Amino acid sequence: MLKSDLEAVVRPPALCAGCPHRGIYYALTKKKGVMVTGDIGCYTLGAAAPLSVVDTCICMGASVSAGHGASKAFALTGRDTKVVSCIGDSTFFHSGITSLMNAIYNKGTNVTIIMDNRITGMTGHQENPGTGFTLMGEPAVEADIPAICKALGMKDENIVTINPLDLAACNKALDEALAKDEASVIITKWPCALKKFSAEDKENFDLAPKRCVIDPEKCRNCGMCIKSGCPALNKGEKVVSIAKSACIGCGVCMQICPFGAIEQEAK
Numbered sequence: 001m002l003k004s005d006l007e008a009v010v011r012p013p014a015l016c017a018g019c020p021h022r023g024i025y026y027a028l029t030k031k032k033g034v035m036v037t038g039d040i041g042c043y044t045l046g047a048a049a050p051l052s053v054v055d056t057c058i059c060m061g062a063s064v065s066a067g068h069g070a071s072k073a074f075a076l077t078g079r080d081t082k083v084v085s086c087i088g089d090s091t092f093f094h095s096g097i098t099s100l101m102n103a104i105y106n107k108g109t110n111v112t113i114i115m116d117n118r119i120t121g122m123t124g125h126q127e128n129p130g131t132g133f134t135l136m137g138e139p140a141v142e143a144d145i146p147a148i149c150k151a152l153g154m155k156d157e158n159i160v161t162i163n164p165l166d167l168a169a170c171n172k173a174l175d176e177a178l179a180k181d182e183a184s185v186i187i188t189k190w191p192c193a194l195k196k197f198s199a200e201d202k203e204n205f206d207l208a209p210k211r212c213v214i215d216p217e218k219c220r221n222c223g224m225c226i227k228s229g230c231p232a233l234n235k236g237e238k239v240v241s242i243a244k245s246a247c248i249g250c251g252v253c254m255q256i257c258p259f260g261a262i263e264q265e266a267k
Contacts, residue, residue, distance in 0.1 A: 015045050017232035018193035018248035020117050020164045024186075025086075026228050026252065027170035028053045031178065034082050035070055039063035039096070041088040042122040043115050051229045054086065061095030063087045067110035068103035068183075075109070082111070082178050089116040090128040093143060097152070104153040104183050111177040112185045114145055115164070117192040118201060125195060132200060149185050164188035167255045193248055209267040210249025212242055218261035225253040225262065 025046045038054035047054035067085030074081045087096045092114050120126040127133040132142035146159050162169040177184040191201050219239040232246035254262040
C-alpha cells in the first residue's frame, strides 16, 4: 500500500447545526454559580467544548435524581449553588418521570429542563410517547409533558414551555426558575434539525427553509458566535463564514453577534 501524506481532520463530536438544544445550553453558559446535571442522549454533547456546560452524566434519568440530591447537599452545607437538570423528552418518558416525582415530593429545588425535540434523537429517530405516533408510524395518543409534570405535583406557575432557539426566552425562563426555592420545569420545545417533519411539526413550528449569512462589512471576527459551538460557523483570518450546506438558519448565532453582522434570510 502507498503511504499518503494526507491526515484525517480532527472532528470531535458536536451538536448538529441548527440543534434546538444549542440555544438553551448557550444561555446556561451565562449563568454563574450553577451546576448542570446531564443525561443520556445527543444533548450529552453539551459537555463538550466550547459550550462545556454539562457537569455530570451517569445513566438514563439520573440528571433529575442527581440534580435533586445535589440541590439537597448544597442546601445542607450552606452553599448557594443552584442545580439545573437537563433531560431529553424520550429519556424523560423512559426514567425521568419517577425522578422528577421524587424531587417534587421531597421538596427539591433543582430546575429540570425537559428538552423536547419531538423525536428520539440519539439512537435513530424512533418515535416515543411524546411524538404522537407508534414505532410503526401509526397515530397514537401523545403524552402531554406539562400535564404529566402537573400530575406529579408540580405547580402550574413552575412549568413553562419555550422555544429554545429564542435566547431572550431562554434567559428569562432560566432567571425566573433559578430564583425559585422549589422544584420547577422548563420545557424546550422545537423539532430536531435532522427530523423528517410531520404534518403536525409543519403546522406548529416555523420550519420554512432559512439560512444565516455574514455581512463582511459588519463582522469584526470577534468569535462570539463561534462560542455557540455550531459546526456551520468558521472563523477566518478576517471574518467569520457560514457553511451554506450546513446552516439551517436557526438564528442562534444571529442573536449572539454583538455587531449585528449576521442576518437570517429565506433559502
